[in-house]
Amino acid sequence: MRYYALWGEEGKRYETNQSLYDYIYRELGAPEKEIWDGYYLFDEPGKSDELYSILKKCLPEERISLDPMERISHSIGRGSVEYISLLEGKNLKIVDAVIYPREEEIECIFKELKNIAEIITFGGGTSVTGGVLPSGKRKYSVSLDTRNMNRFELDERSMILFAGAGLKGPDIENNLNQRGLTLGNFPESFLYSTLGGWIATNAAGQESNRYGKIKDMLLGLKMVSPSGKYSDHPVPAESAFYRIADIATGSEGVFGIITGAWLKVRRIPERLYYRAYMFRSFSEGIEALRQKFVYSNFPIVSRLSDEKETYLSLLTIKEGFLTNLFKRYLKLRNVLEKGSLLIIVDDKKISLEGGVNLGSMPAKLWKRTRYDRPYMYNELLRHGIVAETIETSVPWNSVIDLYKNVNGSFRDALRDNGIKGMIMCHASHEYITGTALYFTFLFYSEERREEYLKILRDSIIKSMIYSGGSISHHHGIGKYLRNELKEYKGSFYESIKMMKNYFDPDNILNPGVLE
């Protein structure tokens, strides 16, 4: 059987300047010719009558699927480990069934499956941390797709939305936008990812400067666990121990199925302003951002690329008269070769000191292509190049140290292992106290891809945490970072396991996440 394994719409290609790809292939020693068509070939998996008849006790037929294509698409996320497996045509664990329950059917499912299956909650399947991979620790693996948890109830006077966990970005925003409202969570996966997934990973979107992480939007949660059904009170604030929202946010689906949430919505800004600046270096750009944020000025978007990412961005601009003029201008201002690009979107007029003002175009261009970056990775994968993204958050005072340490560790790891790779970074979620740094690294190898990936990733994460950063800013933990999580949380890790044990004593929910 044949499964289209790349990001997004089948066959859609990312149109850009060829010189961008040429540069990357040359730097990484990757072939100019495609070595993969993006399809994964797999044998038709077996179907279990036993499992089917168990599921039928809780669900009507139309909410159970044993279809191979449904199952394969629910057995992988969009992480680099998965992509390597798909590219290499490795054998993958495939879930035995996909179910689409309603909230009231979940308790029955827990009861019936508790001795026989693991349950992996599936939202949009865009996890980049292995969050939806079956662990194979039980006889059966069942993917629980949340799409039928799709309530949408708006209390417009109170600016409170109750939304089902299975609603995707556009389901929420299109509906709110008609009323002049927005939730404000725009991750790169926006078109596919779900509210439940955002909560389970404590996601942040591209406008988090203004709207916060999903955690900041949550008034309360509903969750169904093997141990029972739980609901918070949808109130603006309370002072009474912790809420379900406090522990289930970032919980990776291991405590229960998050079925819905009460969320704070906001008015859409009346007008947006766009502006880009070029700084002489990433450090100078970081300092300009810091100066803005410590004074509590929060532009809706502020996104600063380091010199490498800026250089690649400039390569995407098609050659021509205007481009040459633009580049001559940058050269004149001494920022062509090593500049660091900052784009800002805000609902107030934008002013910033210390950078070369590039007008509004680069920011508008970013906005128009804000969800397209994964399509660029598709192209690279077709040439055998693996891309991985790793993100952290770090106090202002340690940003540059962390940045340098990560770059140094990555270079060392490349050298020690004789791999060709490149790393770039942007700061894209700013706070009064610091910023998130989002690293992207690329490498090419004809063999041992998974091993090298792990080595490179480990070098970065160790360096990040050593330098005072968080283990993750908004991608979550999934199954890739389980060992790192344990170390990061220290003695507190045991309390999380104890909590897991309380909500899910038989360990049927996403058992690969916690040890």
Next chain:
Amino acid sequence: MRYYALWGEEGKRYETNQSLYDYIYRELGAPEKEIWDGYYLFDEPGKSDELYSILKKCLPEERISLDPMERISHSIGRGSVEYISLLEGKNLKIVDAVIYPREEEIECIFKELKNIAEIITFGGGTSVTGGVLPSGKRKYSVSLDTRNMNRFELDERSMILFAGAGLKGPDIENNLNQRGLTLGNFPESFLYSTLGGWIATNAAGQESNRYGKIKDMLLGLKMVSPSGKYSDHPVPAESAFYRIADIATGSEGVFGIITGAWLKVRRIPERLYYRAYMFRSFSEGIEALRQKFVYSNFPIVSRLSDEKETYLSLLTIKEGFLTNLFKRYLKLRNVLEKGSLLIIVDDKKISLEGGVNLGSMPAKLWKRTRYDRPYMYNELLRHGIVAETIETSVPWNSVIDLYKNVNGSFRDALRDNGIKGMIMCHASHEYITGTALYFTFLFYSEERREEYLKILRDSIIKSMIYSGGSISHHHGIGKYLRNELKEYKGSFYESIKMMKNYFDPDNILNPGVLE
């Protein structure tokens, strides 16, 4: 022995217009003559050599006190139940020792006391919910005063403060203010209450519109529990399960001793503007506030008193030519008898529609006396009048219903029990999604005060929760609301108990809070 039992500085009186008190005494049928001098007489409590010698294993002598006055002052908070006991000269449980450990001494204390004593963490002793009362469930009660956890370390570039749990409001603000910074938490108890207490109750201050609740200021916590020592990472944000801060905020000292926290600080506004408005009714004022907040305009302070509280505020203005002029103006504008007063403090010029503009004076007056209200209750207590405050938060759409229901329930409870009382309210912590309502009720009775207090409080809390409000907005749960907490949390309550059991398996920390 003789203990001064009223709020604040010994003997300090609240100077205001006598007509305010005359009105209250008349309405409640309370005596014009003082019936209490504010002192509590108690017998010298015994001293335990056994306990002292156990404590000496962990602490030097200067950090252990068996002194009766120290002990009595650590055995009561500032709640109405305590005040009734003090006023009536009832026997009170008095802790057997007060200790002032450093962070590194806490583990030893847990070890030595685990079979013999309860430990009640004590910050400023300003709990209004019985949070510091000994339960008497163990042979000994020990009050653990946090004052020696007093680190103050500022990373000014990152706007991150590490502060010890024992620091009081002025310790934090005075130090920050010198650098043009503020934490921004200004509860009425500000002069006495501590960071640790703010965290343990998830407090909110008078400027929470802008700066949020203490929860919103927390980057992470340090906590020492019987089960171990824990620390969060001081990062702007993370995406990796929950933090200690997520579960210990609002935890009432039952999971561990919060020893310190990393906090986000802010720049002090360069200039403040003050403005007051009078609305024709509380409902009209609420709607004006709602219109402001749903558009994400957050004045630093906005405080709307209902008609009763407004009336009492006007009574505090001394009679005279200007006052008469002012009242004639209000009468002319039709808002003298039933007006609802809104005061606003902001760092931007203030404009608001629908209210009668009263200039800046009332708001400046409020600011000058912002911590003085408890002294007014002192005066009432001297006349046998009990004051209780109960607060909730509620979505905009339910504010007025909740307000009416609470008033109705209170009136019914007064009537059914033949008690004289009055109730008033203000909205003082606004959100995009709703507001906190802060109810104050007063009643006078020569007998059965505690019983009547409970009846009146229950009538309000039931009505609040029934109407979609939270059990508490910023006072916390303490020991007064333990039964209500259980009902409020529903099935989720058990997970909190399980958490308690994990961190404190021998139930030595504040055992009266959870069942």
